Amino acid sequence: MARAAVPGRLNRGASWRVAQLVESREETGTARTLVLEVPDWPGHTPGQHVDVRLTAPDGYRAERSYSIASAAAGNRIELTVQRVPDGEVSPYLIDVFSVGDPVEIRGPVGGWFVWRSADPAPVLLVAGGSGIVPLMAMVRARRAAGSRVPFRLIYSVRTPRDAYFADELRQRARDDGGLDVSYVYTRETPDGWPSAAHRIGVADVNSHGWPAELEPTCFVCGPTGFVETVADILVALGHDSRRVKTERFGPTGG
Amino acid sequence: MADQDYTDGNMLAGPMRELFAVDLTAATGRCANCGLTGPIAQMRVYQHAPGLVARCPGCEEVVMRLVRTPTSAWLDLRGAVFVQVPMPAESPASW
Amino acid sequence: MGIVSPGFQGRPRSSQPSLPPGQYLTEDFPVLSAGPTPRVSLDNWEFVVTTEAGAEHRWSWSEMLALPNETPTVDIHCVTRWSKLQTNWKGVSLDTLLAEVETAADYALVHSYGGYTTNLPLEDLLDGQAWLVHQYEGGELPAEHGGPARLLVPHLYFWKSAKWVRGIQLMLTDEPGFWETAGYHDYGDPWREQRYQGD
Numbered sequence: 001m002a003r004a005a006v007p008g009r010l011n012r013g014a015s016w017r018v019a020q021l022v023e024s025r026e027e028t029g030t031a032r033t034l035v036l037e038v039p040d041w042p043g044h045t046p047g048q049h050v051d052v053r054l055t056a057p058d059g060y061r062a063e064r065s066y067s068i069a070s071a072a073a074g075n076r077i078e079l080t081v082q083r084v085p086d087g088e089v090s091p092y093l094i095d096v097f098s099v100g101d102p103v104e105i106r107g108p109v110g111g112w113f114v115w116r117s118a119d120p121a122p123v124l125l126v127a128g129g130s131g132i133v134p135l136m137a138m139v140r141a142r143r144a145a146g147s148r149v150p151f152r153l154i155y156s157v158r159t160p161r162d163a164y165f166a167d168e169l170r171q172r173a174r175d176d177g178g179l180d181v182s183y184v185y186t187r188e189t190p191d192g193w194p195s196a197a198h199r200i201g202v203a204d205v206n207s208h209g210w211p212a213e214l215e216p217t218c219f220v221c222g223p224t225g226f227v228e229t230v231a232d233i234l235v236a237l238g239h240d241s242r243r244v245k246t247e248r249f250g251p252t253g254g
Numbered sequence: 255m256a257d258q259d260y261t262d263g264n265m266l267a268g269p270m271r272e273l274f275a276v277d278l279t280a281a282t283g284r285c286a287n288c289g290l291t292g293p294i295a296q297m298r299v300y301q302h303a304p305g306l307v308a309r310c311p312g313c314e315e316v317v318m319r320l321v322r323t324p325t326s327a328w329l330d331l332r333g334a335v336f337v338q339v340p341m342p343a344e345s346p347a348s349w
Numbered sequence: 350m351g352i353v354s355p356g357f358q359g360r361p362r363s364s365q366p367s368l369p370p371g372q373y374l375t376e377d378f379p380v381l382s383a384g385p386t387p388r389v390s391l392d393n394w395e396f397v398v399t400t401e402a403g404a405e406h407r408w409s410w411s412e413m414l415a416l417p418n419e420t421p422t423v424d425i426h427c428v429t430r431w432s433k434l435q436t437n438w439k440g441v442s443l444d445t446l447l448a449e450v451e452t453a454a455d456y457a458l459v460h461s462y463g464g465y466t467t468n469l470p471l472e473d474l475l476d477g478q479a480w481l482v483h484q485y486e487g488g489e490l491p492a493e494h495g496g497p498a499r500l501l502v503p504h505l506y507f508w509k510s511a512k513w514v515r516g517i518q519l520m521l522t523d524e525p526g527f528w529e530t531a532g533y534h535d536y537g538d539p540w541r542e543q544r545y546q547g548d
Contacts, residue, residue, distance in 0.1 A: 014271045014272055014275075049264075049268075051268035054357045054359070055351055058362070061359075092354070092356070092357050096355075097355075097356075098355075101354075101355050103354060104352060104354075109271050109277065109279075110264055110267040111277035112279045112293050112295035113279075245295075248261040248262045248264075302379070302381050304381070304429060304533060305531055307383040309385075314384065314385055316384070321533065323544070323546075326532070328531045330531050
């Protein structure tokens with residue numbers, strides 16, 4: 001098929017393209033991973049997201065933004081979608097959207113909350129709830145690149161059942177040299193857990209993060225209140241605010 | 255919580271990409287009200303509104319607004335002194 | 350352009366005659382915000398009407414409460430497509446507040462604590478069409494819904510019903526407000542679906 005030589009390259013994230021669901025799997029009781037096949041996917045950098053657009057038969061449209069969970073790999077991307085009660089888009093994507101169905105996506109977009117494997121600085125990832133998704137893409141991209149950059153991940157979840165990617169993270173922490181994973185439970189801990197359920201605090205970030213002197217790049221992703229708390233803690237612990245990159249998930253109406 | 259009813263400039267990436275050839279979230283902007291300079295990605299974005307309203311994280315004044323109608327996009331940048339976009343060095347002309 | 354998503358309906362749009370075109374019915378009361386919620390103490394609260402000649406008419410909180418209050422029950426329609434029927438409010442009619450104001454103005458620009466503005470023809474504030482309300486469903490108006498007091502102009506899209514209102518500027522010429530300068534309609538009649546400039 002003939003194509004114009006130049007147009008499209010610069011603006012490759014701008015146009016809507018039709019992706020197809022090729023696989024889906026349950027992550028938790030309220031979250032599902034969607035594997036999409038996207039023709040001519042240009043690849044992405046971990047931390048980037050896509051916009052998903054749904055159209056009803058009468059032309060009504062709804063649009064939401066989702067972080068990409070997977071590392072770049074050919075024409076496939078994975079989105080992990082958390083169900084928003086009374087939402088409009090996430091219940092559709094979890095309950096109705098089926099293997100073989102098409103969906104419109106735009107992206108990859110976002111050039112700031114991204115990790116580039118060529119950056120040698122140590123990395124601290126701090127996730128609150130579904131904020132793990134773009135950080136998981138970084139963990140996966142690190143492995144895919146064979147990177148030895150030291151990573152630490154602090155993952156705050158309500159209960160052990162709410163953790164996404166738990167098996168994979170356990171395996172990566174064991175097999176991928178230089179990746180440490182620690183959890184903070186806010187409502188309910190596993191049996192025998194050394195500390196009581198609590199919200200993330202200075203002690204968690206201090207003991208499971210990196211000292212500021214190592215000048216790590218910090219990526220913090222989660223609900224707005226969580227992100228504000230963690231960013232304030234990091235700056236109070238001496239981290240340069242320019243190396244603390246944040247992404248906030250709001251109550252999106254999802 | 256109503257007081258944290260915002261997300262951040264990262265979510266502007268898709269909507270702004272409709273208008274511009276480059277990613278603007280990695281760009282740097284300067285608030286016209288207080289002079290704070292920082293990445294567009296770190297602005298506070300209120301999206302539960304008739305349009306997207308991006309405010310300065312320092313003084314909370316409006317830096318930019320984006321309204322998408324069925325037939326056009328309205329972008330108001332009056333709260334920004336400048337937007338500085340990282341660009342690769344231009345390759346030397348060949349002759 | 351684009352594709353239809355198999356099995357996607359979205360929020361139910363209603364064709365029932367009590368709803369303007371393109372609206373859906375909601376039972377809850379969505380909170381829209383274009384900025385942080387202003388916290389205004391009742392001691393400092395005031396409502397100011399400024400005429401085109403510069404004359405100011407001021408009411409403190411207690412002065413406003415002492416005026417005759419009304420309890421309108423109205424339907425409200427948000428441009429983001431939700432409508433809510435039979436909402437109950439308590440407040441002062443703009444007819445009361447503007448009764449002693451001498452003006453030749455045709456337009457009003459409404460100002461809020463927090464910096465929000467919205468414009469509308471002065472005649473749309475009169476004749477029992479608009480109120481300065483401070484109670485919602487029998488209780489004080491919550492801050493996220495515009496408390497201590499907001500404007501209520503139910504025959505226009507709800508962005509005209511400015512939250513956290515602090516005053517009205519009467520003018521001889523129309524001047525677009527916060528959303529009107531960013532593509533939204535200067536008048537905003539939901540029954541004619543005047544959402545955007547040019548509608």
